[in-house]
Amino acid sequence: MPQAPVQALAGTRNEYEFVMIDQLLEFVSRHPLLVGAFVAVGAAFMAYEARRSAAGGVSSGEATAMVNREDGVIVDLREKSEFRKAHIPGSRNIPNDRLDDRMQELDEHKDKPIIVVCKMGQQSGAAVEKLRKAGFTRAVRLKGGISQWQADDLPTARR
Numbered sequence: 561m562p563q564a565p566v567q568a569l570a571g572t573r574n575e576y577e578f579v580m581i582d583q584l585l586e587f588v589s590r591h592p593l594l595v596g597a598f599v600a601v602g603a604a605f606m607a608y609e610a611r612r613s614a615a616g617g618v619s620s621g622e623a624t625a626m627v628n629r630e631d632g633v634i635v636d637l638r639e640k641s642e643f644r645k646a647h648i649p650g651s652r653n654i655p656n657d658r659l660d661d662r663m664q665e666l667d668e669h670k671d672k673p674i675i676v677v678c679k680m681g682q683q684s685g686a687a688v689e690k691l692r693k694a695g696f697t698r699a700v701r702l703k704g705g706i707s708q709w710q711a712d713d714l715p716t717a718r719r
Contacts, residue, residue: 617703632673
């Protein structure tokens with residue numbers, strides 16, 4: 561039986577790492593468009609996640625504490641028909657497309673936490689940014705939106 565395969569595996573770890581790096585560099589040089597596309601998608605995803613997390617999301621429990629302890633205000637961005645089906649008790653319905661027009665309704669609460677709710681927590685980030693630019697420095701989004709609130713088995717109201 562030949563000994564060559566055993567000897568090939570007997571190399572040091574550093575030799576193996578150099579082979580892997582050489583293969584990676586060869587792949588990159590042979591497929592620049594594929595690698596460029598992969599890097600672009602990765603960068604876009606990281607930028608999206610950074611923007612989303614910059615909106616300062618809070619959990620359902622944290623939102624409840626903000627309302628109970630700090631007189632926080634919950635703003636639901638969903639359309640009126642969705643809001644009527646189920647919403648967080650005491651929340652105000654200001655549809656996302658009307659936020660700019662109706663933001664003055666919240667002026668008396670500028671010093672309080674404003675918890676912004678949407679269906680799944682994805683649209684509320686941009687609304688939080690708008691509110692912060694308008695002086696609502698304590699605006700945050702509810703992570704997971706009303707869907708997470710319901711999954712946490714917290715109460716909802718109908719109207």
